[in-house]
Amino acid sequence: MTREFINTALRDAVAEQNTQSPDAFRSAMRELHAADIAKHLVTLTRHDAAKALLALSDRSQAEIFGHLRPHIQVELARIFNREQLATLITAMSHDERVDLFKQLTAEEQSALLPALAHAEREDIRRLGAYPEGTAGSIMTSDYATLTSELLASDALEKLRQEAPDKETIYDIYVIDEDHKLIGVLSLRELLVAQAGTRVGDMMRRNPVFARSGASTDTIAEIIAEYDLLALPVVDESGMLVGIVTVDDAMDVTSQSRGRSVAQFGGNASIDGGPDLSLRSSSFWNLFKTRVFWLAILTVFGIVTSSIVAGQEALLEEIVILAAFIAPIVDAGGNTGSQSATLVIRAMALGEVRLRWRDLWFVIKREIPVVLCLGIVIGILEIILAYFSKGIGIEVLLTVGISMAVCMIIGGLVGALLPFMARRIGTDPATLSSPMITSIMDLLGVMIYFGLAWLFMGHLMV
């Protein structure tokens, strides 16, 4: 059966739910992945979706719910009555239910809490207390633990019993009587071990771990570096408080997709606020951040226009010079943009770091490239200018050489800027394309009019 066929069957099943037996419906759903069911549920009305969910087992409901986008989860939760919601919350994985809980209003939360068991209430309260953006905010508390003196066979039996309630049993954490993390063991190792081996003799001491205050980006990096399925999180005293599973780490990296591009485009958040988002940022935040950067660039630009204004005498004499201001300063900015972003990428991949050796490496690569780029494009510009305007040779030379020099200097400056950004401790991507353009505008007009005086100053006397 193809996926499409099954999805159609699902739609029919939901529509005819009342006439079908719940068992038939549930076993049809069992064939599908929770993520696919979730994708289909969002095409139904919220009430039909809620009806379909409530016809499934608690565990299925919980699994599917986790694949729904936050705002849809909230809408559905509001259709459930209190008992249904409490049942769902109890069945959900601990990290996902805290995320849902935090999206409810204060009244809804207070109304819900009494319907939950004490253990659930405490767990939600504890997990919910961690600040956003930290390991605590994405970790879950339904991890598997063992103590050192257990034997392998008993440990396996314990995991067999607890498996339905744990986020993962593939990485198991060994704790002492103070609930401090002292070792880690994989289910694979446990399975392969002799039945009488002590857990304490099998475990890896000094496991990789993170503190609850670590940033989510750090968590994702650690999980990627050590190829972990889960990363244990401890508090300041070393007590195990939760784990972050690899799928949540992948979500962290997905959510930072496009972030560097937005920063590089000139939207880097000021005052450490959250990133701008077309979907969720307020008008005021969008305006405030953007006007900040644009204003800085405008002030910078006034310096540039003052320089050009100061050249009134030359411009009056050779008006055609004005036509090439924009293309020349642009060429410098474009080359600089190319160079800067190549360096930014190399830094993001760890191929280039803040070291003199790497700076020298980058310069050595850039010089021949931007030299050839400047010469080729300079010649191209001279040819195009000659045929489209038929200008005198001195202007052509000024334009061509200015363009080449601008591009060479622009490329090198562009390659250096990410190092400077790193040096002062900012993310190189926040040093934006508009900023590179503005810097090159300034350098560009100085080079251009400097060369203009050199070649044509004699016309002014």
Place this chain on the structure above:
Amino acid sequence: MTREFINTALRDAVAEQNTQSPDAFRSAMRELHAADIAKHLVTLTRHDAAKALLALSDRSQAEIFGHLRPHIQVELARIFNREQLATLITAMSHDERVDLFKQLTAEEQSALLPALAHAEREDIRRLGAYPEGTAGSIMTSDYATLTSELLASDALEKLRQEAPDKETIYDIYVIDEDHKLIGVLSLRELLVAQAGTRVGDMMRRNPVFARSGASTDTIAEIIAEYDLLALPVVDESGMLVGIVTVDDAMDVTSQSRGRSVAQFGGNASIDGGPDLSLRSSSFWNLFKTRVFWLAILTVFGIVTSSIVAGQEALLEEIVILAAFIAPIVDAGGNTGSQSATLVIRAMALGEVRLRWRDLWFVIKREIPVVLCLGIVIGILEIILAYFSKGIGIEVLLTVGISMAVCMIIGGLVGALLPFMARRIGTDPATLSSPMITSIMDLLGVMIYFGLAWLFMGHLMV
């Protein structure tokens, strides 16, 4: 013991390796994670590192090797003799050894192959045949399989035996007699099941899978969407040929970090070639790609400069107009860059798609923001221009209004460009910042001089 303390102990252990017993050394190493040992090995000379590795078990060597960067793997492999290398290759996970093999020269490969067992040679040949960038190039062939009629207890025993040789036993693939993928089962489910249950009755039919020709980006997306630990890969006939594990999917997403920024900066590869890289691209590739884009922009820029050249009469009369060309067209480009990158990010996060509804949503958000930005910055520019040059009111008005109009139009055009890129099937990030700047240059000079004629044309008659 802290990690630093252990790393120091490791360094001492390697240095004194000859005086220590191999067992003591090996059990000291067992306490450390392979990734940490790898990080430390790179601080030693290659020969010392090779010596340290060869003192460890085959399995440890293989695990540590996988954490070393490719060029370091090759250097170490060349220090190993043929038998040592063959042992290492046999112990390595199947995907990592193919990557190492492909980095050897043809002579080195021919010299090595006879030292390997037939099964290893065949496996390396098979896996190595898949094109770079496809699922086949990152998948591994050491996955666990079961057949449907096996009982749970026998299946567990089979996995217990095979565990040391498999990349993962947490997701197990059920195949028929033609090696076609018919279902998937997790170790957790197997562990919890009653001993006499048939595998065929427990497995999930219609598992999520990918074809060997799928792109690595698609693989990473599927693994992220379904929260998989591994994704099975099949050929056109449905035969299972490999799996991609979640850690390799995370590597795929890490390697695309900064890619969009580099493309947006004007380095998008032409002719479908590989991305530009400062570390690994040849001079010719760097030059060829960059000169392509810069040449296009230069030709585009000639149009802009022709328009300005055509305004010679106006410029001769009011030379000061030339001073503001760059700031005004820049303002349009900067606003456009901000808008475009916000949309690009929203698209990367799936918050905005190629739909009329989403286009309308973006325009509705942009209009009030760019209106206010244009007005505020236009006024700022007028104030700055007045105080720095003391210019006449008509020029000030022309400049201020041009700037505002450029920014408003620039912002809206910038927001639309990613949609247009998507519409013609290109990645919106390849539509670069330099391109946005060039488009806004053209629109900008038309607006600027149009308004100049409007306000000051009377001075010309």
